[in-house]
Structure formats: C-alpha cells, structure tokens
Amino acid sequence: MLKSTTIRSITRLSQLYNAPVTTYRACLASKRFYSPPAAGVKLDDNFSLETHTDIQAAAKAQASARASASGTTPDAVVASGSTAMSHAYQENTGFGTRPIYLDMQATTPTDPRVLDTMLKFYTGLYGNPHSNTHSYGWETNTAVENARAHVAKMINADPKEIIFTSGATESNNMVLKGVPRFYKKTKKHIITTRTEHKCVLEAARAMMKEGFEVTFLNVDDKGLVDLNELEKAIRPDTCLVSVMAVNNEIGVIQPIKEIGALCRKNKIYFHTDAAQAYGKIRMDVNEMNIDLLSISSHKIYGPKGIGAIYVRRRPRVRLEPLLSGGGQERGLRSGTLAPPLVAGFGEAARLMKKEFDSDQAHIKRLSDKLVKGLLSAEHTTLNGSPDHRYPGCINVSFAYVEGESLLMALRDIALSSGSACTSASLEPSYVLHALGKDDALAHSSIRFGIGRFSTEEEVDYVVKAVSDRVKFLRELSPLWEMVQEGIDLNSIKWSGH
Amino acid sequence: MPGVTAPTRRQVLSLYKQFIRNSNQFNNYNFREYFLSKTRNTFRENMNQEDPKVLVNLFKEAKNELGVLKRQSVISQMYTFDRLVVEPLQGRRN
Numbered sequence: 001m002l003k004s005t006t007i008r009s010i011t012r013l014s015q016l017y018n019a020p021v022t023t024y025r026a027c028l029a030s031k032r033f034y035s036p037p038a039a040g041v042k043l044d045d046n047f048s049l050e051t052h053t054d055i056q057a058a059a060k061a062q063a064s065a066r067a068s069a070s071g072t073t074p075d076a077v078v079a080s081g082s083t084a085m086s087h088a089y090q091e092n093t094g095f096g097t098r099p100i101y102l103d104m105q106a107t108t109p110t111d112p113r114v115l116d117t118m119l120k121f122y123t124g125l126y127g128n129p130h131s132n133t134h135s136y137g138w139e140t141n142t143a144v145e146n147a148r149a150h151v152a153k154m155i156n157a158d159p160k161e162i163i164f165t166s167g168a169t170e171s172n173n174m175v176l177k178g179v180p181r182f183y184k185k186t187k188k189h190i191i192t193t194r195t196e197h198k199c200v201l202e203a204a205r206a207m208m209k210e211g212f213e214v215t216f217l218n219v220d221d222k223g224l225v226d227l228n229e230l231e232k233a234i235r236p237d238t239c240l241v242s243v244m245a246v247n248n249e250i251g252v253i254q255p256i257k258e259i260g261a262l263c264r265k266n267k268i269y270f271h272t273d274a275a276q277a278y279g280k281i282r283m284d285v286n287e288m289n290i291d292l293l294s295i296s297s298h299k300i301y302g303p304k305g306i307g308a309i310y311v312r313r314r315p316r317v318r319l320e321p322l323l324s325g326g327g328q329e330r331g332l333r334s335g336t337l338a339p340p341l342v343a344g345f346g347e348a349a350r351l352m353k354k355e356f357d358s359d360q361a362h363i364k365r366l367s368d369k370l371v372k373g374l375l376s377a378e379h380t381t382l383n384g385s386p387d388h389r390y391p392g393c394i395n396v397s398f399a400y401v402e403g404e405s406l407l408m409a410l411r412d413i414a415l416s417s418g419s420a421c422t423s424a425s426l427e428p429s430y431v432l433h434a435l436g437k438d439d440a441l442a443h444s445s446i447r448f449g450i451g452r453f454s455t456e457e458e459v460d461y462v463v464k465a466v467s468d469r470v471k472f473l474r475e476l477s478p479l480w481e482m483v484q485e486g487i488d489l490n491s492i493k494w495s496g497h
Numbered sequence: 498m499p500g501v502t503a504p505t506r507r508q509v510l511s512l513y514k515q516f517i518r519n520s521n522q523f524n525n526y527n528f529r530e531y532f533l534s535k536t537r538n539t540f541r542e543n544m545n546q547e548d549p550k551v552l553v554n555l556f557k558e559a560k561n562e563l564g565v566l567k568r569q570s571v572i573s574q575m576y577t578f579d580r581l582v583v584e585p586l587q588g589r590r591n
Contacts, residue, residue, distance in 0.1 A: 113569070
C-alpha cells in the first residue's frame, strides 16, 4: 500500500518534469538489487539538481522590512538610496549583482577541498570519536587525530598540545579565565593590551570582578606594544600576559618573539590570540616561547564553529577548564568533538601549510596593488604600522567621509568598518582610538581583507569604485569644501557652545 | 612493476586538460579563478621535473586532487548564487 502511493507520487512528480515514468520505475527496480558504482552519477536529462539562492530577493526583502518599520514604501527606500547615489554607482549592466567579498578578517569562504574532506563525515562516518568499542568510533578517531597533527604542524607544536574548542572566543576565554583561576592562590595579576579582540578584553574584565588586577597596556600610534612598558608592568604576582599576534582590525603584527622571551625570563605564561595570524604568518611556538595560542578555523578557509587552543606541555601550563564533563581533550574541554568540523579544520590547516608560499605571494601582490590604489587619493591614510603588518588586512581612513555612509555607497563590495562584532553599533573602533586617532578619523576608516580566493580583477574594481565614491561623497561635504579652500579645520572656532 | 614508471607526456597533458576543464566548471567565480591559476602554476613549476620517483608521486597526488575537483565542481553547480559584480552575465560558457 505504502509502496504504491510512493510510486504514484513519483509518477506525478515525473510528469512535472516531462520525463517518462518507466525510467523512474526502472531506476527504482535497479536500485533495489545493487548500488550503482560511485563514479557513475547519472541524472535524468530533464532533472536539474541546481538550487539557486537568490541574493537579490533577500536584499529586497530586507528593504521592505526596513520600509515597513519606518512607514515608507519599499520602493521609496530603494529609490532614496539609488537617486542620491545614482552617479556614484557604476552602471554595469551585463554584470552580476552579488557583492565582491573583501571582509576576510570577519570570515573566509570555505575551501572546496575542505568541504570535500568534511562531506563523508556527514554522510557515512558518523561515529563518536570517543567510542572505542567499535569501528565507527575508531574511524572518526583516526580522522580527528590526523587533523590534530595537521593543526599542530603549522606552529611546530606536538599534536598532544592541541585542544579543540568551539572557536577562538572559547579558547581565549579558557585561557584568560582558566590560567588565573588555577594559580589564584599566589598570583593575582593579568597583563593584556588595549587593542585585543573584544573576547579577551571582556574576559579580562570579568576576571576583575573575581578579584584579579588587570593591566591594559597602551599601544603607540602604529599599534605596537612597547616592550619597556610591558617589562615595567610585570609584577611578582603576574601570572599571564596576553597579546594578540595579528590585530583583527589593522593587521599589525606584534613583536611576539620578544614578548615571549621577556615572559619566559620572568616565568610568566604567555598567551597569544592567533586567530588572525595562524597560517598567515610564520609562527613557531618553541622559537617564540609561546605557552598558549588560540586558533580559529573559519579564518583559514575552514568550517565555522571550531577552533583550537595550544597548551604547552613542557614546561606544563595548568588551567582550570570552563566546562565540566566527560573529560575529553585532556580534561580541558569536555564534550563530544565534531568530527566533520575537526576534519575540515585539519584539512584547512594542512592547506595553509602546503599553500603558504603561493598564498603569501598572491596576497602580497594584491595587497600592494590595493594599498597603492587607495592611497593615491589625497587625505587617505593607512592605519597601523606600515612595516609590521600582515598584508591581507588593510585599514584605510578616508578623511572627510563618514565611514558608514561610504559603506552604504559601496553596496557592491562586502567590507566592514572594523570588527564584525561592533559593526552593528555605530561606536567608533576602540582599536583606532587606542592608536590615538580621533573619533572622526576612526569613523571614516574601512577595513579591506584579501585572501586566497581574491582576484586581481576584484582589486581593480574595488580601487576604482572606492576612489569614485569617496570623491562623490566628499563633494557633498561642506567640510571638504573648506579643506579645499585651504581652511584648517582645527583653527575654526565653532560658535554656539 | 606497475606504478613505478613515470607518467608519459601524454598522460600528464591529459591530466592538465582535465584539471583546466574541471576548474572551469566551478560556478563560483573565486573558486574557478583560483583553481585555474593554481593548476597553471603547479604544472608550470614541475615542468622540468625529471626524477621519475618525484613524478610518480606528483602524478598520484594530482589524480587525488582531480577527484576532489570533479566532485566539488559538481557541487558548485548544484548550489548556485547570483553572479559577482565583476562577472559578465554573458560571454562565458556554462
């Protein structure tokens, strides 16, 4: 009975696609006796497997949602954007509509080779890697350990020193909370910097509530930590120094090796948040004396939802785990691992090592081109140190242009004015603040991220689009007019206050 | 002994052709461009490779990669998205 209804519904379905019924019946019949060879994925001629995701429809839905919230018609919202900016938009009929992705610090596209590794764990290899009584568990456990080895190799660590977590935020929280809590009887002091990622700053702030003292180091106008200042901040009861390797907003590389040596000399644990640095700059935990290092998978073309923490074994670093449970991952991070994500992460790490030189050369070439193109306009500045930087992260300030309005005008390029965490609020970047930039300049900064899959064509498009629209927006600005007339804006006495 | 003889010129050229063809089939612009340029660079890099042992390994590795490329280019054609603003709507076979 059940069988006949399914066949009937398939018959109806096949009529939709104008296909002869017999083929489906034949197909069903044949499938019952043997599974077809893996390579022969044969599809009916009239059957398309394509599922198209229409981004334009999503954009229109968003516009109408906004319109209904503000009480105007959706057309008016679209029109208000397009009439005001009509000549700032490039008229490129005959081209697609999807924005160029240039926000590689927020996340990166998943590499097809990574996805290929992951798929089998979603289709057949579903065993729990911690089950050691059957082959389902062994299979996934082998894959997990392979991945661990690949992740460790990139930073010259031992595979046993890698603990998988849900991401760099969890890793950072684990360190900032776990290490001081373990040593709380004798040590009460943590050192970090003002330009850290929000999760480090907030975790440090949470520790202040638990009675720890935290020193937030200032950075210079290039974004670098002063080693003398760090040395002065070290106290006998300091237990942890946390400095990020590559800044997520300005791409500045901190002197990790020097800081590591300083911490080792003073017998303090050194943690570095390498979410943006792992696989992108050369790192060696032994050479750099790093005791703890946070890694994120989705910044290296891996899947989202997984990361890792490197915890040194010799000399041993002890920390209190955040989660209590089954004692997986050396007891530091309980909970069943996700083999698809772990395997994808491992493959992503392997590829980062394998493609290191070609990726670096590619990113450097495009980055130089982009920086040269953007800085050729007047009153634009590159934020952060020009020498100690990761070329894939470029933060540029366009004076006399409001950053958010520039981003609105650049809807054909996916960019951000800073960290994705703060992009919802209009508060200016605290990182640029720490560099001593004023609010206006911090507001007018935009971050460009270049990665493995960026192309030269895209960079050319971006340079042209940004310079055109910056010029257009400046022409609207009365401040820009005054600057053009040679009036120093700082000399003006604004009346009324 | 099968498997230890270096691949012939014809085998390598055929492999190269397949790499280019499968890379071209990616629906995603960035992946397509990446694999096209990667294929060209990798084959060019190893153009003057003479050592049969290395060649056998390279050939084996490339065959695995071709498998990945074949599967993933099909997946890329199944889950499609709008074209990018730098991509012409016409003028590219697909």
